[in-house]
Structures are given as structure tokens and as C-alpha cells.
Amino acid sequence: MNAMVKAEGVHKSFGAAHILKGIDLEVAQGEVFCLIGPSGSGKSTFLRCINHLEKINAGRLYVDGELVGYRQKGDKLYELKDSEVARNRRDIGMVFQRFNLFPHMTALANVMEAPIQVKGESKASAKERAVKLLDRVGLADKAGNYPSQLSGGQQQRVAIARALAMEPKLMLFDEPTSALDPELVGDVLDVMRGLAEDGMTMIVVTHEMGFAREVGDALVFMDDGVVVESGHPREVLTNPRHDRTKSFLSKVL
Amino acid sequence: MTAAPEKTGPADAPPPGREPETIKAIPVRHYGRWVSAVVVLVLLGLLVNAFANAKVNYHAIPDYLFNSNVLTGLGKTVLISVLAMLLGLVLGIVLAVMRLSKNPVTSSVSWAYIWFFRGTPVYVQLLLWFNLALIFPEINLGFIYRDYTSSFMTPFMAALLGLGLNEAAYMSEIVRAGIQSVDEGQTEASHALGMSQGRTLRRIVLPQAMRVIVPPTGNEFINMLKTSSLAASAAQYLELLRSTSDIGQTTGATVEMLFLAATWYLILTSVFSVGQFYLERYYARGSLRSLPLTPWQKVRANLAMIGQRSKEGVRA
Numbered sequence: 001m002n003a004m005v006k007a008e009g010v011h012k013s014f015g016a017a018h019i020l021k022g023i024d025l026e027v028a029q030g031e032v033f034c035l036i037g038p039s040g041s042g043k044s045t046f047l048r049c050i051n052h053l054e055k056i057n058a059g060r061l062y063v064d065g066e067l068v069g070y071r072q073k074g075d076k077l078y079e080l081k082d083s084e085v086a087r088n089r090r091d092i093g094m095v096f097q098r099f100n101l102f103p104h105m106t107a108l109a110n111v112m113e114a115p116i117q118v119k120g121e122s123k124a125s126a127k128e129r130a131v132k133l134l135d136r137v138g139l140a141d142k143a144g145n146y147p148s149q150l151s152g153g154q155q156q157r158v159a160i161a162r163a164l165a166m167e168p169k170l171m172l173f174d175e176p177t178s179a180l181d182p183e184l185v186g187d188v189l190d191v192m193r194g195l196a197e198d199g200m201t202m203i204v205v206t207h208e209m210g211f212a213r214e215v216g217d218a219l220v221f222m223d224d225g226v227v228v229e230s231g232h233p234r235e236v237l238t239n240p241r242h243d244r245t246k247s248f249l250s251k252v253l
Numbered sequence: 254m255t256a257a258p259e260k261t262g263p264a265d266a267p268p269p270g271r272e273p274e275t276i277k278a279i280p281v282r283h284y285g286r287w288v289s290a291v292v293v294l295v296l297l298g299l300l301v302n303a304f305a306n307a308k309v310n311y312h313a314i315p316d317y318l319f320n321s322n323v324l325t326g327l328g329k330t331v332l333i334s335v336l337a338m339l340l341g342l343v344l345g346i347v348l349a350v351m352r353l354s355k356n357p358v359t360s361s362v363s364w365a366y367i368w369f370f371r372g373t374p375v376y377v378q379l380l381l382w383f384n385l386a387l388i389f390p391e392i393n394l395g396f397i398y399r400d401y402t403s404s405f406m407t408p409f410m411a412a413l414l415g416l417g418l419n420e421a422a423y424m425s426e427i428v429r430a431g432i433q434s435v436d437e438g439q440t441e442a443s444h445a446l447g448m449s450q451g452r453t454l455r456r457i458v459l460p461q462a463m464r465v466i467v468p469p470t471g472n473e474f475i476n477m478l479k480t481s482s483l484a485a486s487a488a489q490y491l492e493l494l495r496s497t498s499d500i501g502q503t504t505g506a507t508v509e510m511l512f513l514a515a516t517w518y519l520i521l522t523s524v525f526s527v528g529q530f531y532l533e534r535y536y537a538r539g540s541l542r543s544l545p546l547t548p549w550q551k552v553r554a555n556l557a558m559i560g561q562r563s564k565e566g567v568r569a
Contacts, residue, residue: 090447100442104460104539114446146539
């Protein structure tokens with residue numbers, strides 16, 4: 001199978017803080033790939049490197065066979081122009097922990113914004129698709145609401161619809177349910193489960209072990225900037241091999 | 254608005270069933286309030302009395318309120334204020350973006366511009382623009398534009414440049430504060446969707462920054478309306494204050510005409526304050542769960558309430 005994301009020795013530091021210390025992993029097409037680990041372990045940073053919101057300092061990162069943020073000619077690397085980076089990001093949807101919906105636009109306008117502005121889609125067809133997407137995440141009746149009039153769970157589902165509107169080939173989820181009230185988590189996870197069933201490639205940074213076990217195809221436990229353990233979620237979660245994984249899981253499960 | 258018991262609105266109708274008994278207590282008497290109110294009213298009365306008995310020919314004010322010279326001056330005041338403000342706003346946005354850019358050259362240039370134009374009196378700047386011909390007799394922009402400075406730098410141009418460029422320095426700081434007030438997650442979300450820097454600024458950041466930008470900009474505009482009177486003496490621009498004081502000098506009604514000018518400035522600032530209210534209301538959409546009532550809506554709501562009360566009174 002074709003690797004959708006491939007990381008080879010990825011390093012990232014912010015000043016003196018060395019966050020990622022050589023990450024190697026592969027995410028296959030259509031796979032639901034879960035990243036777990038304690039806070040500060042670098043999972044969110046790694047996710048943000050995939051769509052070049054953060055620049056990596058060493059190593060190579062590929063999405064769909066293409067280098068992220070750079071172009072290689074011979075043995076030289078050239079930084080991509082802002083417009084080229086933006087073009088690559090079109091195909092990668094991202095869902096944030098704090099939703100980051102555009103507060104000055106209605107739910108519908110949030111979903112329509114990127115297809116119109118970035119892809120130059122007509123208003124009518126963008127609206128038609130946006131309505132369908134909102135329906136898919138169960139919020140057809142909230143199209144006219146502003147984000148401040150929606151609950152956290154509803155906002156996050158709008159955010160997922162907004163990302164899907166660009167018809168991405170890869171979705172990144174950065175702790176999508178961490179900021180939600182417990183009773184609202186289920187709705188968001190249901191939407192994500194539906195996406196997984198449709199064959200979307202997803203990388204999910206999460207603390208929802210139940211979701212990882214049920215929906216995940218692969219799981220990586222990260223700690224202190226390295227991959228400690230990886231494998232099938234059921235295997236890693238029930239039979240962790242490393243002590244660090246064991247102690248982490250004993251605290252969260 | 255509190256819902257009266259017999260109100261039968263569709264949304265806020267009280268739930269059926271037993272009504273809780275409303276508390277009827279004797280309110281605390283605030284004697285201090287009565288005393289201070291009387292003191293303030295007496296002082297106000299003395300002030301009004303002083304002005305009523307002053308040697309002011311008040312009839313002159315309405316007589317000249319719509320005098321054609323006054324109206325011309327008024328039009329010029331509005332024109333120069335609006336144009337200078339527009340120039341200040343556009344240039345201010347450019348300067349703010351320059352100031353925030355990663356390019357050290359553009360950000361330093363922007364800093365220096367603000368340092369100079371904010372650091373010198375606008376009156377001095379107006380004089381400098383008006384007297385520019387003394388140091389640059391000719392304006393030469395290659396084949397685009399070439400003219401004698403004295404014929405280019407009319408009172409209007411001097412006033413526009415003097416007021417507008419000065420305003421840009423202040424506006425850029427206001428815009429910068431607005432841009433920086435927008436959560437970084439907004440930019441990230443926009444970038445993650447594949448939107449470019451420019452589009453992110455225009456579609457996502459600036460509309461949200463407007464909420465922070467509009468109130469101080471309204472302040473600036475009201476300041477501008479008044480500051481434009483400096484253009485009269487500095488750049489011979491014949492705006493409202495100049496046209497009224499000219500009348501005052503020929504008719505001898507000096508103070509009356511100053512009152513007249515003050516009246517017009519008050520009318521202008523009042524009208525623009527109303528405009529500002531609606532602008533703020535427009536940019537508040539999405540960030541407030543319910544928009545504040547417009548003055549008209551408030552009037553209607555109050556009338557409705559008064560109507561309700563009088564009905565209650567009849568029934569009681």
C-alpha cells in the first residue's frame with residue numbers, strides 16, 4: 001500500500017527546546033493513525049509539521065510522496081514559496097483542539113469560505129456542498145448560527161465540515177475532543193468514525209483510548225520527542241511492551 | 254426587559270401554573286442622592302442664568318446657521334475630514350502590516366514614520382506642507398507628474414496631506430492593536446485551509462480586528478473633525494471655523510459666530526457618533542450572542558413598556 005505520510009528522522013526544536021528527536025513512521029492510505037502520549041511529548045508539534053505550520057529542523061517528511069515544505073533538486077533543498085505551501089495545504093484538512101472557527105461568519109459561511117476563496121468555486125455550488133456537509137455532521141439546522149451560538153461539540157463538527165469542504169486526502173485531528181464537555185465528545189467521535197468508514201486517511205492525536213481501540217488501524221505512543229512504541233491499537237493498549245507505555249496507560253485508562 | 258405577568262409574547266411567555274409572589278418592600282431612602290441632585294441643579298441653574306444674562310445676541314446664531322458661507326465652510330470641513338481620515342486609514346493599514354512584517358526594513362521604516370508623525374505637532378506638519386514650495390520649487394516624478402510645487406500644494410492639498418499623513422501614524426497603531434488582538438488560531442486555521450497570507454488578512458483577520466479598531470477610529474474621526482480647524486490658519490484652508498469667524502469679524506458678532514461654529518461641530522460629531530454605533534453593531538455580529546438594540550428599537554421597546562405599564566395602572 002502507498003504511504004500517505006512518511007517521516008524519516010524528523011527533528012524539531014523551538015530555540016533550545018528539542019521537541020521532536022527523530023521521528024520515523026509511516027501512515028498508509030485509508031488508515032486511521034492514532035498518536036497518543038503525555039502532554040509535551042511532541043505529538044501536536046509533529047501533527048503541525050505535516051501541514052508545515054511548523055518547519056522541521058532535520059529529517060524528511062513526505063505527504064503522498066511529496067516533500068513537505070521543500071523541493072529537492074539533486075542534493076539541494078529549496079524552500080517552497082508561500083503560495084506553494086498554501087497549495088499543498090489544500091489537500092490536508094486540519095481540526096484543532098480549540099475549533100478555531102471564524103467567529104464573524106455563520107456555520108455555513110465557515111464551511112463555504114475556503115472553497116470559494118481558495119478553489120474559486122462558485123457561491124452556489126459551494127453552498128450546496130456546505131449544506132450537505134453540515135447535514136453529514138448532523139448540523140443542517142444550525143447553518144445560520146454563528147459559532148458563539150453553538151456548543152463546543154457543534155463547533156467542532158462545523159470545523160470538521162469546514163475541513164472536509166476542501167475535499168482533502170488527509171485529515172489531521174489535534175486533540176479534537178479535549179476541549180469538550182464529556183457528554184459532547186460522543187457526537188464528534190461519531191462523525192470521525194463515519195469518516196474512517198468512508199476510507200479517509202486520518203491522523204488523530206487523542207486521549208480517547210476507546211476511539212483509538214475501536215476505530216484506529218495503527219497507534220503510536222510518543223514520549224519526550226520519540227516514538228516509544230507502535231503497533232495495532234488493541235495490541236499496544238492491552239499489551240504494552242515498554243514500561244513507559246505501561247505507566248502512561250495505567251494513568252489514563 | 255422584564256416580562257410583565259400578562260404579557261403574551263410567543264417566546265418569553267411565562268410558564269403556566271402558579272405565579273411566584275412578587276416582593277413588595279419599602280425601598281431604602283437615599284437622602285444623599287437628593288441633596289447632591291439639588292446642589293448640581295442649583296449650580297446648573299446659575300450657569301444657565303449667567304449665559305442668559307451675558308451680552309450675547311443669541312438671535313444671530315440661527316440667523317447665520319444656514320448662511321451660504323457657513324455651509325460652504327461646513328462642507329469643506331466634512332470633505333477634508335473624510336478624505337484625510339480615508340488617507341489615514343488606508344496608509345495606517347499599510348503601515349501596520351509593514352510594522353508587523355518579518356522584513357526588518359519595512360518594519361523599521363514604519364516605526365520611523367510613526368515616530369516622526371506622532372512626535373511632531375500636526376500644526377507644524379500642516380505649516381511644513383503648505384510651505385513646501387520654499388524648499389522644493391518643483392515636483393518632479395519623472396514622466397508621471399511634473400509641476401510647480403506652489404500650484405500643486407493648494408490649501409486643500411496641504412490640509413489633506415498634513416492631516417492625512419499625521420492621522421496614518423495614529424491609525425497604524427490602532428490597526429496594529431486590532432490585528433494583534435485576533436487569536437493566532439484564526440490565522441492557523443486559515444492557513445491550514447490553504448488560504449494565502451493576504452487572503453487570511455483580508456477575509457479572516459481584519460474583519461475580526463475591526464471590533465477593536467472601530468471604537469478608537471470613531472474617536473480619531475471626531476478628533477479629525479475638530480483638528481481640521483487648524484488647517485485654516487496653517488494652510489489657508491477655508492473650513493467651518495474660518496468661515497464663521499470671518500462673518501464674526503465683519504458683523505462684530507465674534508462670540509456668537511464661535512457659538513455657531515461650536516453648534517455645527519456638535520451636530521457633526523453627534524451625527525457621526527450615530528454612524529459609529531451602527532458600524533460597531535455590524536462588526537459585533539458573531540461575537541455577541543445578541544446584538545445591542547438600535548436606538549430606534551430601544552425607543553419602540555420603551556414605548557411598548559410604557560403602554561404595558563399604563564394598562565397595568567388602569568387595571569390596578
